[in-house]
Amino acid sequence: MQKEYDLIIAGAGPIGMACAIEAERKQLNYLIIEKGALVNSLYNYPLYMTFFSTAERLEIGGIPFTNITSKPGRQEALEYYRRIHEYFKLKVNFYEEVLDIDSNEEFKNVKTNKSTYQTKNVIIATGFYDIPIYLNVPGENLAKVSHYFKEAHPYTGQKVVVVGANNSSVDAALECWRKGADVTMVIRKGEIHDRVKYWVKPDIENRIAEGSIKAYFHSSVKSIQEKFVTVSTPDGELEIANDFVLALTGYRPDFEFLQKCGIEISNDGLCIPNYNPETMETNVKGIYLAGVVCGGMETHKWFIENSRVHAEVILGDISAKCKS
């Protein structure tokens, strides 16, 4: 007979892991299903990124995150979360994707690309980093266009257009310029975003002011060709000679997946999923949301620091129900 779980958690990001630790502490029978590697989003972050949070604010399960510098980088964070996985012996099925959740009053069937699991509760902690917000312009599918930035080395001596003016774009533009790329930023608004880290913002603004990095404000990419990019600027359309485009215009949660599971999404453009902030339970009984997926298009609203508390809130609600 198929095993029945108290809880299935979709996603082994920091918040899915925090939920699993709470489930372990409450002696619930749980399983995490993760479509990639452990903390797959962090694994895919730029190789030399530094977190804006200090180490203790990225801690989960009350386990200290010790780091020589105050703000850890990707490698240190991966090391920390690997140790958490090992220490708590978290039960995770890696490289398995949750495709759908079928609900009825009694239990849920969690369907993956490998199997179907029966469970009383589900936590969706699937983040937002897997789906880029596309420019939707001709040529976006060319091999020279990327929506993720790994490292600057391939761009040395190359003409790079960086689209966007938020943290990812600014970090990529500065790193590429410092590694010898010829960088042009294309920015829809009139300035660098005010959410850019306060210690990085003057750096990019000064590089633009001195002309080291070119920037077109109030501008957008119209189309991308093999050898150039067409940009609409306040002074008309320009053709900019180009080798690579880094279109770092953000990412979004998988709304289609949430809707398939029966979760309502607001239709005000923000696409906020319907959940009770007191318990994190969605409009579908027994399905909870945790971590950044809660924010809809407001992907800046939740991060590790402020969403790790979701674990205790949700597991408090689930264990109270299990006892009653």
Ligand SMILES: Cc1cc2nc3c(=O)[nH]c(=O)nc-3n(C[C@H](O)[C@H](O)[C@H](O)COP(=O)(O)OP(=O)(O)OC[C@H]3O[C@@H](n4cnc5c(N)ncnc54)[C@H](O)[C@@H]3O)c2cc1C
């Ligand atoms: C460059 C960068 C720097 C950041 N710096 C900071 C910082 O300094 N401090 C901070 O607090 N936050 C920071 N953040 C935000 C932070 O990384 C996220 O808030 C955090 O990863 C959220 O954790 P999560 O567990 O909710 O989601 P994620 O970490 O995105 O984890 C979701 C997991 O779900 C998996 N998944 C997705 N869909 C499925 C599916 N259908 N089935 C199974 N598995 C699935 C994914 O593979 C992934 O492993 C940063 C983000 C970026 C992009």
